[in-house]
Amino acid sequence: MEFLAFHLMPYAEPEVLEEISRQDALLKAQGRPEELSAWVTFSNSNYDPRKGAELYQRYIEQLVCASEVGFDGIGVNEHHQNSYGTICSPNVMAATLIPRLPKARKIAILGNALPLHDPLRIAEDVAMLDVLSGGRIISGFVRGIGHEHLSYDLNPNESRPRAEEAQDFILSAWTRPGPFAWHGKYYHHEYVNVWPRPLQQPHPPVWIPSAGSSETIDYAAERHFPYLQTYTPTPRLVEMFKQYRAACRGFGYEAERSQMGWAIPVYVGDSDEKAREELRPHFHNYFNRLLTGPVRRFFPPGYTTDKSHQQVVGTKGTLFSHNEHKLEDLEALGMIAVGTPDTVIERLRAIIDVTGCGICGPLVQMASMPHEMAMKSIQRFGQEVIPALKDHVPAVLKDEDAALAAVR
Amino acid sequence: MGDRTVAFEGVELPLRDNGNGPPVLFLHGWAGRDEVGPFEKLLTERYRVVVPEHPGFGTTERVPWIENMHDLALFYRELSRELFGDEPFVLMGHSLGGWAAAEFAVHFSDLLRALVLITPMGVRRSDAPMVDIFLLQGTQQLSDLAWHDPAKAPPLDDPTALEVIRTNAMSAQLAWNPRLHDPRLEERLRWITAPTIVVWGDGDKLLDKRTGRVFTDVISDAHMVRVEDASHFPHLENPDQCADLVLGALASVMTADQPAS
Numbered sequence: 001m002e003f004l005a006f007h008l009m010p011y012a013e014p015e016v017l018e019e020i021s022r023q024d025a026l027l028k029a030q031g032r033p034e035e036l037s038a039w040v041t042f043s044n045s046n047y048d049p050r051k052g053a054e055l056y057q058r059y060i061e062q063l064v065c066a067s068e069v070g071f072d073g074i075g076v077n078e079h080h081q082n083s084y085g086t087i088c089s090p091n092v093m094a095a096t097l098i099p100r101l102p103k104a105r106k107i108a109i110l111g112n113a114l115p116l117h118d119p120l121r122i123a124e125d126v127a128m129l130d131v132l133s134g135g136r137i138i139s140g141f142v143r144g145i146g147h148e149h150l151s152y153d154l155n156p157n158e159s160r161p162r163a164e165e166a167q168d169f170i171l172s173a174w175t176r177p178g179p180f181a182w183h184g185k186y187y188h189h190e191y192v193n194v195w196p197r198p199l200q201q202p203h204p205p206v207w208i209p210s211a212g213s214s215e216t217i218d219y220a221a222e223r224h225f226p227y228l229q230t231y232t233p234t235p236r237l238v239e240m241f242k243q244y245r246a247a248c249r250g251f252g253y254e255a256e257r258s259q260m261g262w263a264i265p266v267y268v269g270d271s272d273e274k275a276r277e278e279l280r281p282h283f284h285n286y287f288n289r290l291l292t293g294p295v296r297r298f299f300p301p302g303y304t305t306d307k308s309h310q311q312v313v314g315t316k317g318t319l320f321s322h323n324e325h326k327l328e329d330l331e332a333l334g335m336i337a338v339g340t341p342d343t344v345i346e347r348l349r350a351i352i353d354v355t356g357c358g359i360c361g362p363l364v365q366m367a368s369m370p371h372e373m374a375m376k377s378i379q380r381f382g383q384e385v386i387p388a389l390k391d392h393v394p395a396v397l398k399d400e401d402a403a404l405a406a407v408r
Numbered sequence: 409m410g411d412r413t414v415a416f417e418g419v420e421l422p423l424r425d426n427g428n429g430p431p432v433l434f435l436h437g438w439a440g441r442d443e444v445g446p447f448e449k450l451l452t453e454r455y456r457v458v459v460p461e462h463p464g465f466g467t468t469e470r471v472p473w474i475e476n477m478h479d480l481a482l483f484y485r486e487l488s489r490e491l492f493g494d495e496p497f498v499l500m501g502h503s504l505g506g507w508a509a510a511e512f513a514v515h516f517s518d519l520l521r522a523l524v525l526i527t528p529m530g531v532r533r534s535d536a537p538m539v540d541i542f543l544l545q546g547t548q549q550l551s552d553l554a555w556h557d558p559a560k561a562p563p564l565d566d567p568t569a570l571e572v573i574r575t576n577a578m579s580a581q582l583a584w585n586p587r588l589h590d591p592r593l594e595e596r597l598r599w600i601t602a603p604t605i606v607v608w609g610d611g612d613k614l615l616d617k618r619t620g621r622v623f624t625d626v627i628s629d630a631h632m633v634r635v636e637d638a639s640h641f642p643h644l645e646n647p648d649q650c651a652d653l654v655l656g657a658l659a660s661v662m663t664a665d666q667p668a669s
Contacts, residue, residue: 032549150543155584157577295567296543301576302584309577314568 001352001389004108005066005378006075006263006361008085009059009093012285012368016046016083020289037293039082039147046083056086058371064100065375066364069382070390073106073136075361077209078113078144080151084290084367091125098133107133110209110228110263110361111140114170115162116152120189122166123173127198135199140207140228141167146298157302160215162186167206174203209263212240213308221247226259228361234334234351237262241355257394261359262351265336265366268380272339278373279338279366280327286367287325337362341384348385353395360389416487419469424459427452430521430662431492434459435484437503438529438541438579439554440466440571447647454655455498458491462505464578466571477530477582477590481511488519498658499602500524502643504583510593510623513600520602522661524654525623527612527640532589536616542584545576556611556639597626603664604630605657607650609638633657 020038027035035041063074076093079085087093090109097107107129112122130137143163149156165184169192172182178193198204208220209228220227221244229240241260248255265286269275299312330336337347348360362381365374413420424444432455436442441461451457462480464470474480488497499520501509506528513523532538544550546565555561565572583589604627608620624630633653635642643650 031552035543153585153587155580157581157584294543296545301542301545301573301580302578306570306573306577309573310568310570313573 001386001392002072002106002258002261002359003070003386003389004073004075004106004359004361005063005071006077006110006363007059007063007087007365008077008079008363009056009087010286010290010365010367011047011052011055011083011086012290013048013051014368017285017289017368019046020083033294037082037147037297038084038290039293039297040080040150042083044081052086059365060097060100062365062371062374062378063097066378066382067101067104069379070386071104071382073104073108073138074101075108075110075138075140077110077140078142078148080116080148082147082290091122091129094129094137095132098129098136105136106138107136108138108207108361109140110138110207111142113142113144113148114166115154115159116144116148117166119166119169119187120173120192120194123170123194126170126204127174127194127196130198130200130204131196133199135204137198137200137204138207139204140209141170142209146296146300146303147293149300149303150297155302156300158186159303164219171203171206174198207261212236213304214243217244218247220244221255222251224248224253224259226261226359228261228263228359230263231265231335232262234354237334237351238354241357245356255356257356257358260355260357261361262355262357263361263363264334264348264351265363266344266348266377266381267336267338267366267369268341268344268377268385269339272343275339275343276327276331279369282366282369282373283325283327283330283336287330290367341380341388344381344385345388348389349392352389352392356394414490416490417463417471417483419463419471421463421487422461422466422468424448425456427454427456429455431455431495431497432457433484433488433491433497433499435499435501435505435508436462436465437501437505438575438583439503439565440575442641442644445644445647447643447651450647450651450655455658460487462578464581465575467574470578470581475581477508477511480508480582481515484508484512485516485519496521498522498524500526500654501528502526503640504529504579504588506530507583507590507593510597510600511590513602513604514593514596515599517599517601522658523600523602523604524607524658525604526607526643526650527609527615527620528606528623529583529588529615530590530593531619531622532587533616533618536618538588538616539614541588541614542576542580546572553613554640556609556613556637556645560645594622594626597623598628600627601629603661605654605661606630606632607642607654608632608634609640609642609645610634610636611639612642614640631657 024036076087076090078090080088094107094109126139143159165186169187173192173194179191182189182192207226210216211230227244245255267279337344364378413422461468463474474483499509506525507530546567551561606620606623624632635646635650638645
């Protein structure tokens with residue numbers, strides 16, 4: 001098993017959370033519920049740069065700690081213009097982490113949101129990071145969630161085809177001798193000739209984090225790219241990886257464990273009850289204040305196929321609506337792991353057993369979770385959870401249903 | 409006549425085709441093709457009124473090469489040839505359809521007897537904030553802005569209906585970025601030589617008032633008519649006055665340019 005400490009680097013100070021709640025109430029009273037969100041339209045005047053500087057330092061410390069207590073590496077991602085996650089440039093964050101994480105075997109960018117940017121710039125950034133890090137970069141590629149299409153004005157209808165062309169472009173930029181011209185449908189470069197070339201050959205590993213569309217699964221399987229599933233109830237997680245393994249077989253090979261991973265918020269405490277109570281307010285801020293927003297922003301028009309959109313909108317109580325999610329409910333679904341080291345070990349082992357995953361990306365800090373709390377959790381995770389699971393081989397799934405029942 | 413479909417550019421395009429008289433092609437707006445209402449009925453008393461559903465909206469399949477307003481204008485040039493042959497016609501458009509009509513007229517004014525733009529989009533003042541329709545599709549909030557009198561507004565769209573999802577996606581295809589306008593349209597309006605009538609809802613809460621005047625200022629033969637007690641859908645909210653104004657304005661244009669027989 002490989003463990004990568006995943007961090008969003010939120011700005012979740014008490015004043016911000018109060019302001020979100022205040023706006024919540026005000027907008028509802030004004031009949032403007034559609035504007036409730038900590039994303040895109042939540043003013044950056046709520047950001048105090050001095051506090052922000054402190055927060056970045058603490059988060060970096062948390063990742064350094066993770067790399068020293070046994071995590072194989074770390075992961076950062078990309079989100080824009082919001083207080084949920086302030087890593088607007090994962091490449092900038094990776095660059096500042098590289099010299100501070102000599103022990104991390106992998107520094108994962110999960111991932112660059114391809115269609116928001118010039119792919120030539122991404123090819124250059126990641127090549128530079130790979131050389132600077134001594135060949136430790138994992139290059140995740142994503143489309144960008146709905147909100148990013150508001151922050152960057154990318155037409156949601158074009159999101160997928162742009163991402164695909166950008167990906168092909170970047171892989172060519174890394175592997176084809178330059179200079180060459182690229183005149184595709186969306187990207188036009190007369191001279192592609194990236195200096196530096198990446199250290200890892202033929203190129204840094206490409207991982208595909210996703211929320212689980214069939215198109216993305218097939219895309220990753222065809223190219224032998226590891227597939228990472230984001231926050232998902234365990235039964236659906238099982239389905240996604242079945243689909244991925246089937247897709248790989250369709251392309252003529254058996255998926256390796258190292259091709260399958262998932263992300264999950266974790267918190268390790270002294271006792272199960274105490275851990276839940278300690279986590280509860282931060283869980284609430286994370287799932288019910290920062291991550292939520294109108295479905296229209298998560299799925300702007302044209303972002304996904306008409307049928308998929310119909311499914312998303314038709315599902316009541318989706319993750320992203322302004323529901324009041326309960327900690328115990330998400331725990332039961334396998335979407336968070338909280339408790340003593342033994343409890344967390346059991347939860348993760350069960351998921352590994354039914355999915356066959358070889359990569360786990362624990363989210364080590366949530367929303368307003370204070371620094372000391374996150375540090376202790378990371379230390380416990382590294383010292384007790386990782387050793388117990390490091391060499392775990394998933395149960396041979398003769399009866400997948402039985403294994404699934406064991407998770408519930 | 410009546411409701412029919414025409415096989416065109418690889419799709420089955422629904423058309424309403426009613427009335428006798430000089431031809432009118434009506435291009436609907438971002439919310440989809442409206443049901444027949446009094447305004448359309450009044451027009452059909454003097455004109456042949458053809459109302460297609462844009463490819464990609466409602467139940468109509470997308471035409472893959474239609475990605476933006478320029479493409480939509482080209483599509484309608486070809487469709488108008490199919491429908492009306494060489495006969496010049498009146499092009500009418502509402503909101504997003506008004507933008508498409510203006511784009512059409514920039515290139516093909518020679519094909520038009522007149523241009524009628526009902527609360528047209530396509531021009532945007534950089535200093536005027538605009539409601540983001542795409543974030544409010546199907547909401548009460550948007551309905552309250554788009555309609556002067558809430559009692560006149562239609563029921564909110566069902567967000568789970570496939571036609572609604574498709575309409576929203578296609579309007580985004582055409583108008584997401586730059587949002588709801590073409591930065592170059594204003595300067596290109598000068599090429600419109602067709603006599604132009606701009607219809608404005610007196611209480612339009614979606615569009616900045618000044619944008620309507622951009623059309624009448626730049627287009628050489630253009631004037632504005634105002635519909636009272638109406639916001640963004642004046643032809644639906646106050647159909648009698650809107651029809652009066654439009655038919656009156658068109659009548660002067662039509663008599664003025666009687667083709668020599």
